[in-house]
Amino acid sequence: MKTLRPRTFLAAMCACVLAFTATITRAADSLPSWNEGKAKQSIITFVEKVTKPGSLDIVPVPERIAVFDNDGTLWSEQPMYFQAFFVFDRIRQLAPQHPEWSTQEPFASVLRGDMKGALAGGEHALLEMVMATHAGTTTEEFGQVVKDWLATARHPVTKRPYTEMVYQPMLELLAYLRANGFKTYIVSGGGIEFMRPWAEQVYGIPPEQVIGSSIKTTFELRDGKPVLVRLPEVNFIDDKAGKPVGINQHIGRRPVAAFGNSDGDLQMLQWTTAGSGARFALLVHHTDAAREWAYDRRSSIGKLDQALDAADAKGWTVVDMKNDWKTIYPD
Amino acid sequence: MKTLRPRTFLAAMCACVLAFTATITRAADSLPSWNEGKAKQSIITFVEKVTKPGSLDIVPVPERIAVFDNDGTLWSEQPMYFQAFFVFDRIRQLAPQHPEWSTQEPFASVLRGDMKGALAGGEHALLEMVMATHAGTTTEEFGQVVKDWLATARHPVTKRPYTEMVYQPMLELLAYLRANGFKTYIVSGGGIEFMRPWAEQVYGIPPEQVIGSSIKTTFELRDGKPVLVRLPEVNFIDDKAGKPVGINQHIGRRPVAAFGNSDGDLQMLQWTTAGSGARFALLVHHTDAAREWAYDRRSSIGKLDQALDAADAKGWTVVDMKNDWKTIYPD
Numbered sequence: 278m279k280t281l282r283p284r285t286f287l288a289a290m291c292a293c294v295l296a297f298t299a300t301i302t303r304a305a306d307s308l309p310s311w312n313e314g315k316a317k318q319s320i321i322t323f324v325e326k327v328t329k330p331g332s333l334d335i336v337p338v339p340e341r342i343a344v345f346d347n348d349g350t351l352w353s354e355q356p357m358y359f360q361a362f363f364v365f366d367r368i369r370q371l372a373p374q375h376p377e378w379s380t381q382e383p384f385a386s387v388l389r390g391d392m393k394g395a396l397a398g399g400e401h402a403l404l405e406m407v408m409a410t411h412a413g414t415t416t417e418e419f420g421q422v423v424k425d426w427l428a429t430a431r432h433p434v435t436k437r438p439y440t441e442m443v444y445q446p447m448l449e450l451l452a453y454l455r456a457n458g459f460k461t462y463i464v465s466g467g468g469i470e471f472m473r474p475w476a477e478q479v480y481g482i483p484p485e486q487v488i489g490s491s492i493k494t495t496f497e498l499r500d501g502k503p504v505l506v507r508l509p510e511v512n513f514i515d516d517k518a519g520k521p522v523g524i525n526q527h528i529g530r531r532p533v534a535a536f537g538n539s540d541g542d543l544q545m546l547q548w549t550t551a552g553s554g555a556r557f558a559l560l561v562h563h564t565d566a567a568r569e570w571a572y573d574r575r576s577s578i579g580k581l582d583q584a585l586d587a588a589d590a591k592g593w594t595v596v597d598m599k600n601d602w603k604t605i606y607p608d
Numbered sequence: 609m610k611t612l613r614p615r616t617f618l619a620a621m622c623a624c625v626l627a628f629t630a631t632i633t634r635a636a637d638s639l640p641s642w643n644e645g646k647a648k649q650s651i652i653t654f655v656e657k658v659t660k661p662g663s664l665d666i667v668p669v670p671e672r673i674a675v676f677d678n679d680g681t682l683w684s685e686q687p688m689y690f691q692a693f694f695v696f697d698r699i700r701q702l703a704p705q706h707p708e709w710s711t712q713e714p715f716a717s718v719l720r721g722d723m724k725g726a727l728a729g730g731e732h733a734l735l736e737m738v739m740a741t742h743a744g745t746t747t748e749e750f751g752q753v754v755k756d757w758l759a760t761a762r763h764p765v766t767k768r769p770y771t772e773m774v775y776q777p778m779l780e781l782l783a784y785l786r787a788n789g790f791k792t793y794i795v796s797g798g799g800i801e802f803m804r805p806w807a808e809q810v811y812g813i814p815p816e817q818v819i820g821s822s823i824k825t826t827f828e829l830r831d832g833k834p835v836l837v838r839l840p841e842v843n844f845i846d847d848k849a850g851k852p853v854g855i856n857q858h859i860g861r862r863p864v865a866a867f868g869n870s871d872g873d874l875q876m877l878q879w880t881t882a883g884s885g886a887r888f889a890l891l892v893h894h895t896d897a898a899r900e901w902a903y904d905r906r907s908s909i910g911k912l913d914q915a916l917d918a919a920d921a922k923g924w925t926v927v928d929m930k931n932d933w934k935t936i937y938p939d
Contacts, residue, residue: 339814416856460816473860483670484860485791485816494856496849496875503878505856512857518827525747525825525836526843527858529804529815544827547834 307453309603310446316559316601319594320450323557327533328457334555338458342532344524344545345451347465347472347489349538349579350561351480352443353432355570357392357578359439360467363426365392367410375409384409408509411468412492416505420474427475437606440479444561446602450536451480459534462486464524466516466541470507488523490515516541521548533557543584546593558593560584565599638784640934641777647890647932650925651781654888658864659788665886669789673863675855675876676782678796678803678820680869680910681892682811683774684763686901688723688909690770691798694757696723698741706740715740739840742799743823747836751805758806768937771810775892777933781867782811790865793817795855797847797872801838819854821846847872852879864888874915877924889924891915896930 311317327336348354368378368387378384383402386394396403414422427440435442451461463472463482469489476482491512494505515523521544524532535542535549538561546558562581563572573581588595596602642648658667679685699709699718709715714733717725727734745753758771766773782792794803794813800820807813822843825836846854852875855863866873866880869892877889893912894903904912919926927933 339808342816469857469860477670485673485858487860491857494853496852496879498878503852503875503882505852505879521827521834521836522825526800526822527816529800529818544834547829548827548836551834 307456308446308449310449312601312603314601316594316596320453320557320559323534323555324454324457327555336533336554340530340533341454341457341459342462342528342530343454343459343534344462344464344488344528344532344536344549345447346537346539346542346545347463347467349563350536350542351447351451351463352439353569354579355572356434358467359432359442360471362430362432362439363423363471364406364410365395366426366430367422368406371410404511408492411471412507412509414507416470416494416507419470419507423471423474440475442606443479444602445604445607447536447561448480448607451482454534455481460486462488462524462528462532464488464515464520464545466490466514466519468492469515488515488527490519518544520545524548535559536561537584538563539579539581540584541579543587546584546587550591550593558588558591559596560588560593561596562598564597565602565605567599568605569598571599638787639777639780641780643932643934645932647925647927651784651888651890654865654886655785655788658886667864667885671861671864672785672788672790673793673859673861674785674790674865675793675795675819675863675867675880676778677868677870677873677876678794678798680894681775681867681873682778682782682794683770684900685910686903687765689798690763690773691802693761693763693770694754694802695737695741696726697757697761698753699737702741735842739823742802743838743840745838747801747825747838750801750838754802754805771806773937774810775933776935776938778867778892779811779938782813785865786812791817793819793855793859793863795819795846795851795876797821797845797850799823800846819846819858821850849875851876855879866890867892868915869894870910870912871915872910874918877915877918881922881924889919889922890927891919891924892927893929895928896933896936898930899936900929902930 308317308320326332326334327341329335345351348358352359365387368384372378372388375384378388383395383398383406411419427438430439431437432439432442454461461482463476463486465472467489469487469491472489473484473487476487477484493508493510493512495508497504497506513519513523520542524545531552532549533552533555534557535546536559537546550556550558560581563570563579565571572579573585587593639648639651657663657665658672660666676682679689683690696718699715703709703719706715709719714726714729714737742750758769761770762768763770763773785792792813794807794817796803798820800818800822803820804815804818807818808815824839824841824843826839828835828837844850844854851873855876862883863880864883864886865888866877867890868877881887881889891912894901894910896902903910904916918924
């Protein structure tokens with residue numbers, strides 16, 4: 278009889294323990310905040326299909342890539358993207374260093390508390406505000422600015438910290454996928470460096486699995502110390518057709534599952550589901566005006582129109598937030 | 609006495625088995641192709657310092673990021689970068705579809721076998737050749753082109769397949785770091801999509817851990833099927849000061865260990881070692897004209913000059929290939 282070498286034996290033992298743990302994960306209810314129904318069942322059916330030993334649709338662990346939009350998919354996005362609140366707060370914070378802002382639009386409107394006026398200048402004004410608040414620091418300084426803001430900022434409607442406006446059912450879904458060997462990524466139109474400082478703690482998603490929009494950075498030696506400085510120039514917009522581009526750039530393989538909530542996610546879901554083998558696509562439909570917000574085809578934030586038609590045509594899962602979710606936010 | 613729940617117990621058992629396996633990994637010689645000496649010892653000392661339970665310099669597993677240059681660090685790069693051989697072979701392969709190339713430089717020189725003439729046009733000519741051979745396909749088609757090329761191409765001097773001109777001691781180092789909880793990345797001036805098709809099989813480095821230079825891509829629906837098309841436009845040059853920028857863009861945290869061989873890696877090593885806590889930087893010095901190539905300060909490929917001075921000043925590890933490595937390539 279062949280004697281197993283100690284490492285081989287330990288590796289086998291370990292694999293066995295892991296497999297047993299995985300079975301238990303499957304058996305228990307990993308999605309307690311999801312009501313029983315089509316949406317929940319479609320998730321479980323897919324995960325079992327691609328992970329169950331012997332399944333014809335099994336996907337090797339390295340290829341178990343799941344991508345999640347952030348705004349409106351993992352956390353709320355009303356009455357405006359949370360990063361926009363950051364921009365406005367940061368303008369107020371920086372105003373003492375910029376006396377010219379008191380008369381210069383769009384900054385003057387922000388400082389008067391007139392958000393409508395601030396946004397009246399359209400995309401150009403928005404870009405100007407983003408650059409004034411996101412560029413000019415080192416990458417490390419900016420991370421700290423974001424963390425400091427999150428520590429005290431509160432949402433104007435719920436009065437909660439923004440990081441407590443993440444969706445409990447989606448946190449469970451992230452954990453359930455990871456317990457089944459998936460690598461979970463964020464693929465968001467939001468700023469990559471705006472999300473990274475908190476995504477690991479809040480979602481369990483490490484910085485290297487966060488993909489987002491970015492501005493250019495440059496390497497400098499400051500007094501002999503290397504720093505990366507953030508420049509007021511767009512590098513990449515990770516939205517709509519940009520999402521598959523960002524996924525390819527960062528991950529280099531096609532995801533097997535994609536989760537979104539708006540037309541900005543349509544191409545990501547198309548790209549994901551066009552691969553061979555089992556694929557999964559899900560849209561969060563905001564239908565709960567009482568516990569969160571209700572909006573879709575006519576919303577200026579998180580517009581869900583073409584993607585909803587595509588879901589209908591392609592058989593993608595659509596979560597009816599009001600009926601499919603027992604709770605919205607964590608307790 | 610508190611009863612452990614099954615999952616808690618299994619998790620604890622698993623952690624215990626893993627810890628035991630790690631101990632065995634440490635005890636055995638994980639770097640058999642490295643001669644005993646300062647270079648090998650400095651690697652082991654660093655790894656033990658940042659991983660040993662109780663060490664003051666311990667680095668949490670998620671932060672154990674190690675970055676490796678590719679050309680000249682993980683595989684050879686003489687008499688020219690292997691990707692340049694790919695460019696020339698691909699021009700010959702595509703020539704029948706481009707009758708105009710027979711009289712148009714730099715293509716005409718390539719087709720005549722005059723590499724010097726092909727490169728006489730400098731950076732502009734090189735860029736033209738790269739775009740003609742790297743753009744115009746979908747991302748999936750390009751991956752297949754690279755794989756097909758590697759399957760038959762042989763190095764003009766060694767007559768080996770290019771993927772068998774990787775350094776055996778570095779393969780051992782990659783495996784040793786991973787066995788100690790490190791995530792290993794490639795950070796190369798070479799093309800990101802040129803390396804990804806084979807890096808997982810050859811180095812054990814998955815596509816999402818490959819960072820490199822890139823051209824722009826765009827998302828298109830072709831007959832209703834989504835594809836990413838490669839455009840003849842530079843997106844990012846991952847060399848010199850671009851390396852820390854690429855690391856930040858893809859990983860979002862500072863590595864604790866960096867490995868290179870040329871001045872193109874200097875900023876990556878500076879950026880890595882400027883972080884707080886224990887850091888490690890290593891340069892492969894090509895000193896072995898008999899078994900590989902010997903070159904440094906005056907080489908046009910893989911020039912090692914400023915970085916060698918920096919290594920001396922900062923105490924970075926310098927591998928003397930001739931004396932530190934028992935073997936160069938895998939058997």
